[in-house]
Amino acid sequence: MQDSVIATDELDLAVVNCLQLQPRAPWTLVGAALGVDPVTVARRWQRLSDAGIAWVAGRASGQGRPESCLAVVELSCSAGETLAIAERVTELPHVLSVEHTSGPRSLTILVEVRDLAFLSRFLLESVGPVPGVVATSSHAVTKIYSMGDHWQLHVLDAAQRAVMLRGTRPRVDGLTSEQADLSRPYDEVDRQVVLLLGEDGRMPVATIAARAGLSESTVRRRLANLVGTGRVVLRCDMALPDSGWPIISWLWAHADAGDIDAIATTLGRLPGIRVCWRISGGHSNLMLALTAHSLHELSIVEARLADEVPRMTINDRSMVLRSIKRMGRALDLDGRSMRAVPLDIWADPVAWRAPAR
Structure with a gap:
């Protein structure tokens, strides 16, 4: 039970x-890095987990298909229906995150679907008919330069980081690394393991085996393969107010096609950049x-952007007023996890219609 x-x-x-560096790290390793008894850690x-302040969750990487589609969908909603719509959309298994945002869009959601045709069905059949949805606008993510999966608190010193990364292979992420093997399809065993990791990314092998009706050796082997090939993304998240970074602002920007990669590289070196995507579907x-730590700091970050990347033009911006769902977790008013809503990219199209109130 959460304790506010x-x-x-x-x-x-x-x-x-x-x-955040090693989501399934043993407590002995974390204790060694921090100089603290593993039991204490x-x-x-x-x-933290019981209070919903921090959690680890897993999800499949694009269903192992190169044509899979990550998309940002903006929903314009009637004011009286916005919360009800957000709660309904939160239950959809293809929706990674739901945010109440300022500006012309009421809700901004991130979805992952198998292809563009499925995105069309999602918009027309799942979201469009929901009472109170006035309009939708979608932007396909065509390249990911950085993702919240890799954002860090940066409170560890160099020695502590070195301990956590000692002897580990570079992290492979199906969303961001060309090293990921996304050509291999997921079978039913992979799916079972991934969906259980969606409930708890640190779920013990023995528990996964018992829940899935598999042997521990099978689970251990499949888990190592899924993580090692980048076909599962493991992510440690934290409630933003508790993390000390409560402010998030989205910027829609434009750069000449030949400059985008260089601009993204520059952006990647700037503190405060949590996400950077190349998108299509509009002028941006x-x-x-x-x-940022505060609204005042946010203005400083934006000013630095203007200095560091003058060839990028900001077309629009919006503030995240409240995060309602983030990477498979329904959040409360304080941004803390209330429950898991595992991301199921294999869900039957008939089953993912938003449930009626």
Whole structure:
């Protein structure tokens, strides 16, 4: 049960940062990195997890298909129906995140579907008929330069990071790395494992085996393969207010096609850039998420963008007023996880219609 009065301290943040580097790291490794007894570290994580402050979740990488589509969908909603719509859309298994945003769009959602035809069906059959949805606008993500999966708190020093990364292979991510083997299809066993990781990315092998009716050796082998080939994304998340980075702003920008890659490289070196995508479907061809400690700091980050990337033009911006779902977790008013809503990219098209109230 969540406890709204729980406050985080530096050790809590350090534990989360360790799991951002290695989401399934054993407590012995985290303890060694932080110079803390593993039992203490495990107890701290359990406290954070029980309160919904931090969590690890897994999801499939694009269904193992190169044509899979990640898309940003903006929903214009009637004011009185916005919350009800957000709650309905949150339940859809292809929706990664749902945000209540400022500006002309009421809700901004991120979806992952198998192809553009499925995106069309999602918009026309699942979202369009929902009462109160006035209009939709979609933008396909054509290239990912950075993703919230790799965003970090940056509270570890160099020595602590070195311990966490010692002996590990570079992280392979199906959304961001060309090393990922997305040509291999997922079979039913892979699907079972991935969906259970969607409930808890640190679920023990024994628990996965029991839940899926598989042997522990099979689960261990499949899990190693899914993670090693980048066909599953494991991500450690934290409630933004508890993390000390409560502010997120989305920017829609434009750059000449020949400049985009160089601009994205520059953006990747700037603090505060949580997401950077190349998009299509409108005048803007870049979409950025800026994160900051305060609204005042956000204006400083934007000013630095103007200095560092003068060839990029910002066309529009919006503030995230509230995160309602983030990467498979339904969030409360404080941004804390209330429950898992596992991302099921294999869901039957008939089953993913938004449920009626």
